[in-house]
Amino acid sequence: MAEGGPKKLWGGRFAASTERLAEAFNNSLEFDRRLWREDLEGSRAHARMLARQGILGAEEAQAILAGLDRIEEEIESGVFPWRDEYEDVHMNIEARLTELVGEVGGKLHTARSRNDQVATDLRLWLRRALVGLVEAQQKLARVLVAEAERHLEPPVILPGYTHLQRAQPVLLSHWFMAYYEMLSRDTTRLLDALFRMDESPLGAAALAGTSFPIDRHYTAGLLGFLEPMRNSLDAVGSRDFALEALSTIAIGQLTLSRLAEELVLYSSFEFGFVTLPDAFATGSSIMPQKKNPDIPELVRAKAGRLLGDLVALMSVVKGLPLAYNKDLQEDKEPLFDAVDAYRASLELMAAMLPGLEWHPETMKRAAAGGFALATDLADYLARKGLPFRQAHEVVGRLVRYLQEAGRELESLSLEELRTFSDLFDEDALALLSVEGSVASRNVYGGTAPEQVRARIAEAKEELEEDAP
Structure with a gap:
């Protein structure tokens, strides 16, 4: 060279x-x-x-x-x-x-700096975005309640699971309402975030305020903020409002991810409980028999992406000295990405759920199988005065007897029941049906039709009160 x-x-x-x-x-x-x-x-x-x-x-x-x-x-x-x-x-x-x-x-x-300018712009944008997300949540909430009501008469029964093992029968309407409750809490978290970010940074200038005789209360009012922020260093150097919004959005996406996961499972051949609308699924490129639940899978995957957005911003701000640092330029992309992904997920779920084709007979057979009604018999014996632990043992022996014979609970006669305990009477046979099991859960918050119907009515009133 x-x-x-x-x-x-x-x-x-x-x-x-x-x-x-x-x-x-x-x-x-x-x-x-x-x-x-x-x-x-x-x-x-x-x-x-x-x-x-x-x-x-x-x-x-x-x-x-x-x-x-x-x-x-x-x-x-x-x-x-x-x-x-x-x-x-x-x-x-x-x-x-x-x-x-x-x-x-x-x-x-x-009397203005880009530092207070960008902080103000971001709050204004995020405030508008969160209001839009709350509206999208409310739309999905109405769909969940409508679907719960639609499947209540006649009641559609779904296997309830713990540890992904068949546990006890529940109403499909009860399942829909569980997601309504979760979504309602997601909405209150967003509203809380909106309340805490309702302050204006404008007028904080670079970091120390300004020597000009400005009126920060006036600009806060013009912009629709409750009040100006009380400390100029905090106004330009803090992004906890963005972190709180990202956190609540990520939690909301986790709710949708759990719903999406159940739809992925329930639409599989092994479960066969539901068929997705064609617009929300695709066929395999080489296997003509397959119908892939693409939209629920993507909603599920977005949860990981949004958690990444939250961690990214937390990592940006964790060690920043006051006041403004260029690092804070990195606050926007995670927020924009999270808001866009969550809004799309809410809108897609609201559009997809009414088009689901549920298969009640398949669900009912699954709800009755796997000795899911065993707890009902144990509860029956306990109500008759037998200590629950002993009742549990009695029904455990009964289940083992049926397993060895390759039979289900509903095949039992009263005479067979009485060979395990003479406390069993004619009314015990009603518990050997999924309808009887569901109806017996008639306590506040339970899956009995009366309880679910009452909660649906309350939810409709709540949504009416919250309507814009």
Whole structure:
């Protein structure tokens, strides 16, 4: 290699390449441009406040507001000139504003920093996104309740499981309502997150506030926040509101993942309880007999992805000193990804559930099999006065007897029952049917039709009260 070659190469082409890499690495426009609406919203509030406080002249404020309106029109019509050299959505909008209205556009940033600007934009975006997720949750909740009601008359019976072993029969309606309860708690968590993030960072400036006589309460009100954040360091340097939102979204996706998993199992040949609508499943590329539950499987897989989003942001903020650090640029992609995936999962589940084709006879046979009614007989003996542990032993012997004979409980006669305990009477035979077993669980929260019907009625009232 010629003398001085490596140095020349490093100082020339390599250095230029590294510069471009650093610029691209620093650029967030590709993903944060979706905050444009919130950036305009925050800028309008800031401009109005500056004019109200006499920091901007009325004509200056009007020019800025008109420029922001023009930018909104350009973005919505797809003609806005997004430029990578301006690094992010905020600088792109500010640069375009100055092009449109002249030097007065630069006055918009008076008493403001990108630090409080981006924190405000993100809260505004996330607040709107969470409201949309709550609405999607409510839609799915209504579907769950409607499906529970639809399968209550006549009652469709499903095997209940513990440890994925057949345990006791339950109503399919009870199963639907279990997911309604879980989803309801997911909704309250999102509402809690919305309440705690209802504060405005705007006016915190870079980290210490500003020497200009601004009115942070006024801008908070214009933006629909309950109040301004009380500490400027906290306002620009904290992302716990995003962590809480991500956590609640991840928990919500876990609920959908469990529902999806059961549909994957129940639609398999081994279970045969349900057939998925064609629009939510696909055939195998080489096996014509297969119908793959693609959408439930993807909903299940998204849970892992959303947990990754949560861990990613937790890892970003875990060791950050106050106040703002560039690390916080990494707060948006996990949030955007999680919100998008969760919303799609909610909407797909709400669309798929009404199209499920359940197979009641197959489910009933499974519910009656595997000695699932044994506990009912043990409970019967306990009600007759036999200590439950002894009743458990009696029924255990009875089950072993049937297993050796290759028979099921429902085949027992009263005479056979009495060979195991003379406490058995005619009414014990009613417990040898899945209908009798389900009906006997007539306690608050139980699977008896009366209890499930009452809970469905309550849920319908709850959803009516929560309707927008």
